[in-house]
Amino acid sequence: MTSPAEDAIVLEDVTFAYNGEPVIENVAIRVRRGERLGILGPNGGGKSTLLRIILGDLAPHAGTVRVLGRPPAAARRTGKIGYLPQRVTAELSFPLDVRRVVEQGVAARVPPWRPLGEQKHAAARALDLVGMAHLADRPIGRLSGGQLQRVLIARSVAAGPEVLLLDEPTVGIDVAGQQQFGEMLETLRREMGLTVVIVSHDLATIAASSDRVACLRRTLHFHDTPNGLTPAVLAEVFSHDIAMIDAHKDCPPTTDPGTGPETGRAESSDTTPGCGCGGTR
Amino acid sequence: MKTIEYLFTPELAPMFWPGVIAAVVIAVLCAPLSPLVVLKKLSFVGQGVSHAAFGGVGLTLFGASVLGIGGWNPLMQACVAVFAVAAGLWIAVLSRRRGTDTAIGIVLAVCMAVGFVFYRLAADRLAREGLPPPPGIEDVLFGSVLGVGPGGAIVTTAAAAAVLVLLWWIRRPLLTWAFDESTAGSFGVEGERMCAALLGMLSIAVVATMQVAGVVLATALLVLPGAIGLRLGQNMRTVAVASLAAAIAGVLGGLVISFELGVQAGPSIVLTLAALFALARAIPRPV
Structure with a gap:
Protein backbone atom coordinates (compact mmCIF):
# COMPACT_ATOMS: atom_id res chain seq x y z
CA MET A 1 0.00 0.00 0.00
CA THR A 2 1.43 3.35 -0.99
CA SER A 3 0.91 6.60 0.81
CA PRO A 4 -1.17 9.26 -0.95
CA ALA A 5 1.92 11.40 -1.42
CA GLU A 6 3.47 8.66 -3.51
CA ASP A 7 0.42 8.30 -5.72
CA ALA A 8 0.41 10.32 -8.90
CA ILE A 9 -3.03 9.14 -9.99
CA VAL A 10 -5.87 7.83 -7.83
CA LEU A 11 -9.21 6.65 -9.19
CA GLU A 12 -11.83 5.34 -6.78
CA ASP A 13 -14.96 3.50 -7.93
CA VAL A 14 -15.08 5.43 -11.19
CA THR A 15 -18.05 4.75 -13.44
CA PHE A 16 -18.77 6.32 -16.81
CA ALA A 17 -21.48 5.70 -19.42
CA TYR A 18 -22.19 7.02 -22.92
CA ASN A 19 -25.94 7.54 -23.43
CA GLY A 20 -26.71 5.29 -20.51
CA GLU A 21 -24.46 2.50 -21.82
CA PRO A 22 -21.78 1.81 -19.20
CA VAL A 23 -18.25 1.94 -20.57
CA ILE A 24 -16.35 1.85 -17.29
CA GLU A 25 -17.67 0.42 -14.04
CA ASN A 26 -16.25 0.75 -10.54
CA VAL A 27 -12.69 1.22 -11.70
CA ALA A 28 -10.11 1.82 -8.99
CA ILE A 29 -6.47 2.60 -9.81
CA ARG A 30 -3.50 3.89 -7.88
CA VAL A 31 -0.48 4.80 -9.97
CA ARG A 32 2.67 5.50 -8.01
CA ARG A 33 4.92 8.40 -8.92
CA GLY A 34 7.52 7.30 -11.46
CA GLU A 35 5.57 4.18 -12.37
CA ARG A 36 4.72 3.09 -15.92
CA LEU A 37 1.24 1.61 -16.00
CA GLY A 38 0.05 -0.13 -19.14
CA ILE A 39 -3.67 -0.46 -19.71
CA LEU A 40 -4.50 -3.23 -22.14
CA GLY A 41 -7.86 -3.97 -23.63
CA PRO A 42 -9.87 -4.49 -26.79
CA ASN A 43 -11.12 -1.70 -29.01
CA GLY A 44 -14.19 -0.18 -27.40
CA GLY A 45 -13.16 -1.53 -24.00
CA GLY A 46 -13.06 1.91 -22.40
CA LYS A 47 -9.30 2.59 -22.50
CA SER A 48 -9.42 5.97 -24.21
CA THR A 49 -12.42 6.98 -22.10
CA LEU A 50 -10.47 6.13 -18.95
CA LEU A 51 -7.53 8.19 -20.16
CA ARG A 52 -9.77 11.17 -20.92
CA ILE A 53 -11.24 10.92 -17.43
CA ILE A 54 -7.73 11.03 -15.96
CA LEU A 55 -7.00 13.96 -18.25
CA GLY A 56 -10.10 15.83 -17.07
CA ASP A 57 -11.76 15.92 -20.51
CA LEU A 58 -14.61 13.74 -19.23
CA ALA A 59 -16.19 13.83 -15.78
CA PRO A 60 -17.01 10.44 -14.26
CA HIS A 61 -20.66 9.75 -13.46
CA ALA A 62 -19.63 8.23 -10.15
CA GLY A 63 -16.42 7.96 -8.16
CA THR A 64 -13.49 10.30 -7.65
CA VAL A 65 -10.33 11.09 -9.60
CA ARG A 66 -7.23 12.83 -8.27
CA VAL A 67 -4.13 13.55 -10.30
CA LEU A 68 -1.08 14.84 -8.41
CA GLY A 69 -3.40 15.44 -5.47
CA ARG A 70 -5.86 17.65 -7.41
CA PRO A 71 -8.93 17.23 -9.59
CA PRO A 72 -7.74 16.35 -13.11
CA ALA A 73 -8.75 19.62 -14.81
CA ALA A 74 -6.89 21.64 -12.15
CA ALA A 75 -3.83 19.43 -12.51
CA ARG A 76 -3.92 19.84 -16.27
CA ARG A 77 -4.01 23.62 -15.99
CA THR A 78 -0.72 23.51 -14.10
CA GLY A 79 0.91 21.90 -17.14
CA LYS A 80 1.88 18.83 -15.13
CA ILE A 81 -0.07 16.42 -17.34
CA GLY A 82 1.26 15.63 -20.80
CA TYR A 83 -1.05 13.91 -23.25
CA LEU A 84 -0.72 12.29 -26.64
CA PRO A 85 -4.06 11.39 -28.23
CA GLN A 86 -4.80 8.23 -30.18
CA ARG A 87 -4.82 9.94 -33.55
CA VAL A 88 -2.36 12.64 -34.48
CA THR A 89 -4.54 15.73 -34.51
CA ALA A 90 -1.78 18.21 -35.30
CA GLU A 91 -2.03 20.18 -38.54
CA LEU A 92 1.01 18.82 -40.32
CA SER A 93 0.68 21.31 -43.16
CA PHE A 94 1.87 24.12 -40.87
CA PRO A 95 5.25 25.54 -41.95
CA LEU A 96 6.91 24.58 -38.69
CA ASP A 97 10.11 22.67 -38.13
CA VAL A 98 10.55 20.08 -35.38
CA ARG A 99 12.28 22.55 -33.05
CA ARG A 100 9.39 25.06 -33.25
CA VAL A 101 6.82 22.34 -32.60
CA VAL A 102 8.62 21.16 -29.49
CA GLU A 103 9.01 24.75 -28.27
CA GLN A 104 5.22 25.04 -28.35
CA GLY A 105 5.20 22.80 -25.29
CA VAL A 106 6.60 25.69 -23.25
CA ALA A 107 6.05 28.81 -25.34
CA ALA A 108 2.35 29.37 -24.60
CA ARG A 109 3.00 30.08 -20.91
CA VAL A 110 5.71 32.67 -21.57
CA PRO A 111 4.51 36.31 -21.41
CA PRO A 112 4.28 37.79 -24.91
CA TRP A 113 6.90 40.46 -24.25
CA ARG A 114 9.50 37.99 -23.00
CA PRO A 115 11.73 36.16 -25.51
CA LEU A 116 12.04 32.38 -25.29
CA GLY A 117 15.33 31.69 -23.56
CA GLU A 118 15.42 28.80 -21.13
CA GLN A 119 12.37 27.42 -22.92
CA LYS A 120 14.49 26.84 -26.00
CA HIS A 121 16.94 24.88 -23.85
CA ALA A 122 14.09 22.81 -22.38
CA ALA A 123 12.87 22.02 -25.89
CA ALA A 124 16.37 21.07 -27.03
CA ARG A 125 16.79 18.77 -24.03
CA ALA A 126 13.41 17.15 -24.67
CA LEU A 127 14.39 16.52 -28.28
CA ASP A 128 17.62 15.00 -27.08
CA LEU A 129 15.82 12.72 -24.60
CA VAL A 130 13.57 11.27 -27.29
CA GLY A 131 16.49 10.88 -29.70
CA MET A 132 15.26 13.42 -32.25
CA ALA A 133 17.81 16.21 -31.86
CA HIS A 134 19.32 15.41 -35.25
CA LEU A 135 16.00 16.20 -36.95
CA ALA A 136 15.40 19.53 -35.20
CA ASP A 137 15.40 21.52 -38.45
CA ARG A 138 13.21 19.15 -40.45
CA PRO A 139 9.69 20.35 -41.36
CA ILE A 140 7.08 18.64 -39.21
CA GLY A 141 5.22 17.35 -42.26
CA ARG A 142 8.24 15.39 -43.43
CA LEU A 143 8.55 12.93 -40.55
CA SER A 144 7.65 9.25 -40.43
CA GLY A 145 4.90 8.12 -38.07
CA GLY A 146 7.37 6.95 -35.43
CA GLN A 147 9.44 10.13 -35.66
CA LEU A 148 6.30 12.26 -35.37
CA GLN A 149 5.22 10.39 -32.23
CA ARG A 150 8.60 11.05 -30.65
CA VAL A 151 8.48 14.74 -31.54
CA LEU A 152 4.99 15.10 -30.08
CA ILE A 153 6.14 13.34 -26.92
CA ALA A 154 9.14 15.70 -26.79
CA ARG A 155 6.69 18.61 -26.99
CA SER A 156 4.86 17.22 -23.96
CA VAL A 157 8.11 16.51 -22.14
CA ALA A 158 9.44 20.02 -22.79
CA ALA A 159 6.55 21.39 -20.73
CA GLY A 160 7.98 19.57 -17.70
CA PRO A 161 5.04 17.27 -16.90
CA GLU A 162 4.99 14.86 -14.00
CA VAL A 163 2.42 12.58 -15.63
CA LEU A 164 2.40 11.50 -19.27
CA LEU A 165 -0.76 9.92 -20.73
CA LEU A 166 -0.32 8.08 -24.02
CA ASP A 167 -3.25 6.73 -26.03
CA GLU A 168 -2.28 3.98 -28.49
CA PRO A 169 1.08 5.65 -29.15
CA THR A 170 2.54 2.91 -31.35
CA VAL A 171 -0.22 2.47 -33.90
CA GLY A 172 1.45 2.15 -37.29
CA ILE A 173 4.91 1.59 -35.79
CA ASP A 174 6.74 -1.69 -36.44
CA VAL A 175 7.88 -4.08 -33.71
CA ALA A 176 11.44 -2.73 -33.63
CA GLY A 177 10.04 0.79 -33.33
CA GLN A 178 7.82 -0.32 -30.46
CA GLN A 179 10.86 -1.69 -28.65
CA GLN A 180 12.71 1.61 -29.14
CA PHE A 181 9.60 3.41 -27.95
CA GLY A 182 9.69 1.42 -24.70
CA GLU A 183 13.35 2.27 -24.24
CA MET A 184 12.59 5.93 -24.80
CA LEU A 185 9.91 5.87 -22.10
CA GLU A 186 12.37 4.20 -19.74
CA THR A 187 14.86 7.00 -20.49
CA LEU A 188 12.21 9.60 -19.72
CA ARG A 189 11.37 7.96 -16.44
CA ARG A 190 15.01 7.67 -15.45
CA GLU A 191 15.89 11.24 -16.40
CA MET A 192 12.69 13.01 -15.39
CA GLY A 193 10.94 10.69 -12.95
CA LEU A 194 7.86 10.71 -15.19
CA THR A 195 4.76 8.75 -14.30
CA VAL A 196 3.47 7.18 -17.52
CA VAL A 197 0.05 5.70 -18.26
CA ILE A 198 -0.09 4.07 -21.65
CA VAL A 199 -3.21 2.49 -23.13
CA SER A 200 -3.05 0.09 -26.03
CA HIS A 201 -4.71 -2.95 -27.48
CA ASP A 202 -1.25 -4.20 -28.43
CA LEU A 203 0.47 -6.41 -25.87
CA ALA A 204 3.91 -5.82 -27.42
CA THR A 205 3.62 -2.10 -26.75
CA ILE A 206 2.43 -2.69 -23.22
CA ALA A 207 5.13 -5.28 -22.54
CA ALA A 208 7.88 -3.01 -23.81
CA SER A 209 6.65 0.09 -21.99
CA SER A 210 5.12 -0.88 -18.63
CA ASP A 211 6.07 -1.93 -15.13
CA ARG A 212 2.52 -2.98 -14.27
CA VAL A 213 -0.43 -3.89 -16.43
CA ALA A 214 -4.15 -3.41 -16.01
CA CYS A 215 -6.53 -5.18 -18.36
CA LEU A 216 -9.64 -3.15 -19.03
CA ARG A 217 -12.90 -4.36 -20.39
CA ARG A 218 -15.34 -2.17 -18.52
CA THR A 219 -13.74 -3.39 -15.25
CA LEU A 220 -10.06 -3.81 -14.40
CA HIS A 221 -7.75 -6.74 -13.68
CA PHE A 222 -4.30 -5.86 -12.35
CA HIS A 223 -1.02 -7.64 -12.96
CA ASP A 224 2.20 -6.68 -11.27
CA THR A 225 4.27 -7.17 -14.39
CA PRO A 226 3.46 -7.75 -18.03
CA ASN A 227 4.62 -11.32 -17.36
CA GLY A 228 1.56 -11.80 -15.15
CA LEU A 229 -0.63 -11.94 -18.20
CA MET B 1 -2.43 58.63 -65.56
CA LYS B 2 -5.69 58.84 -63.71
CA THR B 3 -4.11 57.42 -60.56
CA ILE B 4 -1.70 60.36 -60.30
CA GLU B 5 -4.50 62.76 -61.09
CA TYR B 6 -6.80 61.31 -58.41
CA LEU B 7 -4.14 61.18 -55.73
CA PHE B 8 -2.26 64.41 -56.36
CA THR B 9 -4.82 66.91 -57.68
CA PRO B 10 -5.72 69.07 -54.66
CA GLU B 11 -9.46 68.91 -55.40
CA LEU B 12 -9.56 65.13 -55.81
CA ALA B 13 -6.91 63.93 -53.36
CA PRO B 14 -9.04 64.35 -50.18
CA MET B 15 -11.68 62.06 -51.72
CA PHE B 16 -9.26 59.28 -52.67
CA TRP B 17 -6.53 59.25 -50.02
CA PRO B 18 -8.68 57.97 -47.10
CA GLY B 19 -9.74 54.96 -49.18
CA VAL B 20 -6.18 54.26 -50.28
CA ILE B 21 -4.87 54.52 -46.71
CA ALA B 22 -7.70 52.30 -45.45
CA ALA B 23 -6.93 49.74 -48.17
CA VAL B 24 -3.25 49.55 -47.23
CA VAL B 25 -4.14 49.28 -43.53
CA ILE B 26 -6.54 46.47 -44.40
CA ALA B 27 -3.76 44.69 -46.29
CA VAL B 28 -1.48 44.97 -43.25
CA LEU B 29 -4.34 43.68 -41.05
CA CYS B 30 -5.28 40.73 -43.23
CA ALA B 31 -1.74 39.58 -44.07
CA PRO B 32 -0.83 37.93 -40.73
CA LEU B 33 -4.33 36.46 -40.30
CA SER B 34 -4.46 35.06 -43.80
CA PRO B 35 -2.03 32.10 -43.38
CA LEU B 36 -4.02 30.98 -40.34
CA VAL B 37 -7.27 31.18 -42.34
CA VAL B 38 -5.74 29.01 -45.05
CA LEU B 39 -4.06 26.52 -42.72
CA LYS B 40 -7.14 26.16 -40.50
CA LYS B 41 -9.43 25.99 -43.55
CA LEU B 42 -11.49 28.91 -42.30
CA SER B 43 -12.15 30.63 -45.62
CA PHE B 44 -15.79 29.58 -45.56
CA VAL B 45 -16.11 30.93 -42.04
CA GLY B 46 -14.79 34.25 -43.37
CA GLN B 47 -17.28 34.03 -46.21
CA GLY B 48 -20.07 33.36 -43.70
CA VAL B 49 -19.00 36.28 -41.52
CA SER B 50 -18.74 38.72 -44.45
CA HIS B 51 -22.18 37.82 -45.74
CA ALA B 52 -23.53 37.88 -42.20
CA ALA B 53 -22.15 41.38 -41.85
CA PHE B 54 -24.45 42.40 -44.69
CA GLY B 55 -27.31 41.61 -42.33
CA GLY B 56 -25.63 44.01 -39.93
CA VAL B 57 -25.46 46.68 -42.63
CA GLY B 58 -29.22 46.36 -43.27
CA LEU B 59 -30.15 46.40 -39.58
CA THR B 60 -27.78 49.30 -38.82
CA LEU B 61 -29.11 51.39 -41.69
CA PHE B 62 -32.69 50.65 -40.65
CA GLY B 63 -32.01 51.46 -37.00
CA ALA B 64 -30.30 54.71 -38.01
CA SER B 65 -33.18 55.64 -40.31
CA VAL B 66 -35.64 55.14 -37.44
CA LEU B 67 -33.48 57.55 -35.42
CA GLY B 68 -33.52 59.99 -38.33
CA ILE B 69 -29.89 59.42 -39.31
CA GLY B 70 -29.08 59.00 -42.98
CA GLY B 71 -25.96 58.21 -45.00
CA TRP B 72 -23.09 56.22 -43.51
CA ASN B 73 -20.65 56.99 -40.69
CA PRO B 74 -17.92 55.24 -38.67
CA LEU B 75 -20.26 54.56 -35.75
CA MET B 76 -22.53 52.61 -38.08
CA GLN B 77 -19.46 50.72 -39.27
CA ALA B 78 -18.69 49.78 -35.65
CA CYS B 79 -22.29 48.48 -35.27
CA VAL B 80 -21.73 46.26 -38.30
CA ALA B 81 -18.51 44.97 -36.73
CA VAL B 82 -20.39 44.02 -33.56
CA PHE B 83 -22.98 42.23 -35.67
CA ALA B 84 -20.24 40.40 -37.60
CA VAL B 85 -18.53 39.24 -34.40
CA ALA B 86 -21.91 38.00 -33.10
CA ALA B 87 -22.50 36.18 -36.37
CA GLY B 88 -19.04 34.61 -36.12
CA LEU B 89 -19.82 33.34 -32.63
CA TRP B 90 -23.22 32.13 -33.86
CA ILE B 91 -21.41 30.15 -36.57
CA ALA B 92 -19.05 28.71 -33.93
CA VAL B 93 -21.94 27.61 -31.68
CA LEU B 94 -23.99 26.18 -34.56
CA SER B 95 -20.91 24.39 -35.94
CA ARG B 96 -20.68 22.27 -32.84
CA ARG B 97 -24.23 21.04 -33.19
CA ARG B 98 -24.75 20.92 -36.94
CA GLY B 99 -21.30 20.99 -38.56
CA THR B 100 -19.51 23.98 -40.02
CA ASP B 101 -20.94 23.84 -43.55
CA THR B 102 -24.54 23.67 -42.30
CA ALA B 103 -23.87 26.46 -39.79
CA ILE B 104 -22.41 28.74 -42.44
CA GLY B 105 -25.23 27.89 -44.84
CA ILE B 106 -27.85 28.85 -42.25
CA VAL B 107 -26.13 32.01 -40.98
CA LEU B 108 -25.18 33.23 -44.47
CA ALA B 109 -28.68 32.80 -45.90
CA VAL B 110 -30.52 34.26 -42.91
CA CYS B 111 -28.21 37.26 -42.61
CA MET B 112 -28.24 38.05 -46.35
CA ALA B 113 -32.05 37.91 -46.30
CA VAL B 114 -32.19 40.16 -43.24
CA GLY B 115 -29.70 42.52 -44.89
CA PHE B 116 -31.66 42.90 -48.13
CA VAL B 117 -35.04 43.35 -46.36
CA PHE B 118 -33.82 45.98 -43.91
CA TYR B 119 -31.61 47.75 -46.47
CA ARG B 120 -34.69 48.27 -48.67
CA LEU B 121 -36.84 49.36 -45.69
CA ALA B 122 -34.11 51.81 -44.60
CA ALA B 123 -33.64 53.20 -48.13
CA ASP B 124 -37.40 53.77 -48.50
CA ARG B 125 -37.69 55.43 -45.09
CA LEU B 126 -34.71 57.73 -45.73
CA ALA B 127 -36.12 58.71 -49.16
CA ARG B 128 -39.55 59.43 -47.64
CA GLU B 129 -38.05 61.63 -44.95
CA GLY B 130 -35.64 63.41 -47.27
CA LEU B 131 -32.54 62.20 -45.41
CA PRO B 132 -29.19 61.38 -47.09
CA PRO B 133 -29.49 58.00 -48.88
CA PRO B 134 -27.54 54.89 -47.75
CA PRO B 135 -24.50 53.73 -49.72
CA GLY B 136 -25.52 52.07 -53.00
CA ILE B 137 -26.17 48.34 -52.83
CA GLU B 138 -23.45 47.74 -55.43
CA ASP B 139 -20.91 49.57 -53.28
CA VAL B 140 -21.91 47.47 -50.27
CA LEU B 141 -21.59 44.24 -52.23
CA PHE B 142 -18.43 45.05 -54.20
CA GLY B 143 -16.79 47.87 -52.24
CA SER B 144 -15.89 51.47 -53.00
CA VAL B 145 -12.75 53.45 -52.27
CA LEU B 146 -14.66 56.71 -52.54
CA GLY B 147 -17.05 55.52 -49.83
CA VAL B 148 -14.26 55.64 -47.24
CA GLY B 149 -14.00 59.06 -45.69
CA PRO B 150 -11.36 60.32 -43.23
CA GLY B 151 -13.48 59.02 -40.32
CA GLY B 152 -13.68 55.58 -41.92
CA ALA B 153 -9.92 55.52 -42.44
CA ILE B 154 -9.33 56.45 -38.78
CA VAL B 155 -11.75 53.80 -37.49
CA THR B 156 -10.20 51.18 -39.79
CA THR B 157 -6.70 52.06 -38.62
CA ALA B 158 -7.72 51.94 -34.96
CA ALA B 159 -9.49 48.58 -35.42
CA ALA B 160 -6.52 47.16 -37.32
CA ALA B 161 -4.12 48.36 -34.62
CA ALA B 162 -6.25 46.73 -31.91
CA VAL B 163 -6.41 43.43 -33.81
CA LEU B 164 -2.68 43.41 -34.56
CA VAL B 165 -1.80 44.14 -30.92
CA LEU B 166 -4.13 41.32 -29.80
CA LEU B 167 -2.60 39.00 -32.40
CA TRP B 168 0.92 39.79 -31.19
CA TRP B 169 -0.17 39.36 -27.56
CA ILE B 170 -1.65 35.89 -28.06
CA ARG B 171 0.63 34.73 -30.89
CA ARG B 172 2.20 31.89 -28.92
CA PRO B 173 -0.94 30.26 -27.44
CA LEU B 174 -2.79 30.93 -30.70
CA LEU B 175 -0.18 29.09 -32.74
CA THR B 176 -0.07 26.25 -30.21
CA TRP B 177 -3.87 25.92 -30.41
CA ALA B 178 -4.04 26.33 -34.17
CA PHE B 179 -1.40 23.66 -34.70
CA ASP B 180 -3.02 21.06 -32.44
CA GLU B 181 -6.36 21.94 -30.87
CA SER B 182 -6.87 18.68 -29.01
CA THR B 183 -3.66 18.83 -26.98
CA ALA B 184 -3.33 22.60 -26.52
CA GLY B 185 -5.01 22.40 -23.10
CA SER B 186 -2.02 20.44 -21.78
CA PHE B 187 0.19 23.41 -22.57
CA GLY B 188 -1.93 25.93 -20.69
CA VAL B 189 -3.93 27.11 -23.70
CA GLU B 190 -7.67 27.62 -23.35
CA GLY B 191 -9.00 26.48 -26.70
CA GLU B 192 -12.38 28.19 -26.49
CA ARG B 193 -10.72 31.54 -25.79
CA MET B 194 -8.38 31.10 -28.73
CA CYS B 195 -11.27 30.14 -31.00
CA ALA B 196 -13.31 33.15 -29.90
CA ALA B 197 -10.31 35.48 -30.28
CA LEU B 198 -9.57 34.22 -33.79
CA LEU B 199 -13.21 34.52 -34.84
CA GLY B 200 -13.37 38.01 -33.36
CA MET B 201 -10.22 39.11 -35.20
CA LEU B 202 -11.47 37.60 -38.45
CA SER B 203 -14.83 39.33 -38.06
CA ILE B 204 -13.23 42.72 -37.52
CA ALA B 205 -10.89 42.15 -40.47
CA VAL B 206 -13.84 41.17 -42.68
CA VAL B 207 -15.84 44.26 -41.72
CA ALA B 208 -12.83 46.50 -42.33
CA THR B 209 -12.22 44.85 -45.70
CA MET B 210 -15.87 45.17 -46.73
CA GLN B 211 -15.51 48.93 -47.19
CA VAL B 212 -13.00 48.54 -49.97
CA ALA B 213 -13.66 45.04 -51.33
CA GLY B 214 -17.35 44.69 -50.51
CA VAL B 215 -19.31 41.89 -48.85
CA VAL B 216 -18.88 39.43 -51.69
CA LEU B 217 -15.12 39.75 -52.09
CA ALA B 218 -13.97 40.60 -48.56
CA THR B 219 -12.82 37.05 -47.84
CA ALA B 220 -10.38 37.11 -50.76
CA LEU B 221 -8.03 39.36 -48.79
CA LEU B 222 -8.09 36.81 -45.99
CA VAL B 223 -7.31 33.88 -48.27
CA LEU B 224 -5.14 34.84 -51.24
CA PRO B 225 -2.22 36.56 -49.40
CA GLY B 226 -1.92 33.56 -47.06
CA ALA B 227 -2.04 31.12 -49.95
CA ILE B 228 0.73 33.07 -51.69
CA GLY B 229 2.76 33.28 -48.47
CA LEU B 230 2.46 29.56 -47.83
CA ARG B 231 3.57 28.88 -51.38
CA LEU B 232 6.68 31.05 -51.07
CA GLY B 233 7.63 30.91 -47.37
CA GLN B 234 9.55 28.22 -45.51
CA ASN B 235 8.49 28.97 -41.95
CA MET B 236 5.87 31.06 -40.15
CA ARG B 237 8.00 34.19 -40.29
CA THR B 238 8.80 34.09 -44.01
CA VAL B 239 5.22 33.05 -44.74
CA ALA B 240 3.98 36.14 -42.88
CA VAL B 241 6.43 38.41 -44.73
CA ALA B 242 5.45 36.98 -48.14
CA SER B 243 1.77 37.26 -47.20
CA LEU B 244 2.24 40.91 -46.21
CA ALA B 245 4.11 41.74 -49.44
CA ALA B 246 1.40 40.01 -51.50
CA ALA B 247 -1.44 41.75 -49.66
CA ILE B 248 0.08 45.24 -50.11
CA ALA B 249 1.03 44.59 -53.74
CA GLY B 250 -2.45 43.20 -54.43
CA VAL B 251 -4.24 46.14 -52.85
CA LEU B 252 -2.09 48.85 -54.46
CA GLY B 253 -2.07 47.11 -57.84
CA GLY B 254 -5.82 46.58 -57.65
CA LEU B 255 -6.43 50.24 -56.80
CA VAL B 256 -4.32 51.41 -59.72
CA ILE B 257 -6.30 49.11 -62.06
CA SER B 258 -9.54 50.33 -60.50
CA PHE B 259 -8.58 54.01 -61.04
CA GLU B 260 -7.24 53.52 -64.54
CA LEU B 261 -10.09 51.39 -65.88
CA GLY B 262 -12.85 52.98 -63.85
CA VAL B 263 -13.99 49.66 -62.37
CA GLN B 264 -14.75 48.86 -58.77
CA ALA B 265 -11.92 48.39 -56.31
CA GLY B 266 -12.99 45.01 -54.87
CA PRO B 267 -12.89 42.99 -58.08
CA SER B 268 -9.69 44.74 -59.20
CA ILE B 269 -7.91 43.86 -55.94
CA VAL B 270 -9.13 40.27 -56.04
CA LEU B 271 -8.01 39.81 -59.66
CA THR B 272 -4.59 41.32 -58.89
CA LEU B 273 -4.16 38.97 -55.93
CA ALA B 274 -5.28 36.03 -58.08
CA ALA B 275 -2.65 36.96 -60.67
CA LEU B 276 0.00 37.11 -57.93
CA PHE B 277 -1.16 33.71 -56.71
CA ALA B 278 -0.81 32.28 -60.22
CA LEU B 279 2.67 33.82 -60.41
CA ALA B 280 3.61 32.29 -57.04
CA ARG B 281 2.35 28.90 -58.24
CA ALA B 282 4.59 29.19 -61.29
CA ILE B 283 7.70 29.69 -59.15
CA PRO B 284 9.30 26.31 -58.31
CA ARG B 285 8.88 25.49 -54.64
CA PRO B 286 12.11 25.51 -52.62
CA VAL B 287 13.14 22.00 -51.54
Missing part, protein backbone atom coordinates in the same frame (compact mmCIF):
# COMPACT_ATOMS: atom_id res chain seq x y z
CA THR A 230 -1.65 -15.38 -19.29
CA PRO A 231 -3.43 -16.37 -22.47
CA ALA A 232 -6.45 -17.21 -20.33
CA VAL A 233 -6.57 -13.67 -18.90
CA LEU A 234 -6.12 -12.16 -22.33
CA ALA A 235 -8.78 -14.40 -23.80
CA GLU A 236 -11.18 -13.13 -21.18
CA VAL A 237 -10.29 -9.50 -21.86
CA PHE A 238 -10.42 -9.74 -25.64
CA SER A 239 -13.40 -12.16 -25.69
CA HIS A 240 -11.60 -14.69 -27.84
CA ASP A 241 -8.50 -16.85 -27.78
CA ILE A 242 -5.17 -15.06 -27.86
CA ALA A 243 -1.88 -16.33 -29.20
CA MET A 244 1.19 -14.93 -27.46
CA ILE A 245 4.35 -14.21 -29.36
CA ASP A 246 7.53 -13.02 -27.75
CA ALA A 247 8.19 -9.67 -29.31
CA HIS A 248 11.79 -9.70 -28.14
CA LYS A 249 12.78 -12.88 -29.93
CA ASP A 250 12.97 -13.87 -33.54
CA CYS A 251 10.67 -16.84 -33.09
CA PRO A 252 7.87 -17.33 -30.55
CA PRO A 253 8.14 -20.12 -28.00
CA THR A 254 5.23 -22.49 -27.82
CA THR A 255 3.29 -23.05 -24.64
CA ASP A 256 -0.10 -24.38 -23.82
CA PRO A 257 -2.85 -21.92 -23.01
CA GLY A 258 -2.82 -20.92 -19.43
CA THR A 259 0.38 -22.72 -18.54
CA GLY A 260 2.51 -19.73 -17.96
CA PRO A 261 3.12 -16.12 -18.60
CA GLU A 262 5.10 -14.75 -21.48
CA THR A 263 6.08 -11.31 -22.44
CA GLY A 264 4.91 -10.67 -25.92
CA ARG A 265 2.44 -9.58 -28.46
CA ALA A 266 -1.17 -10.60 -28.27
CA GLU A 267 -2.54 -11.95 -31.50
CA SER A 268 -6.08 -13.05 -32.02
CA SER A 269 -6.33 -16.76 -32.71
CA ASP A 270 -7.55 -16.23 -36.22
CA THR A 271 -4.42 -14.43 -37.33
CA THR A 272 -1.14 -15.88 -38.43
CA PRO A 273 1.80 -14.91 -36.23
CA GLY A 274 4.18 -12.52 -37.92
CA CYS A 275 7.25 -14.75 -38.20
CA GLY A 276 5.34 -17.71 -39.52
CA CYS A 277 6.49 -20.09 -36.80
CA GLY A 278 3.07 -20.43 -35.28
CA GLY A 279 1.90 -19.27 -31.90
CA THR A 280 0.07 -20.76 -29.04
CA ARG A 281 -3.62 -21.18 -29.37
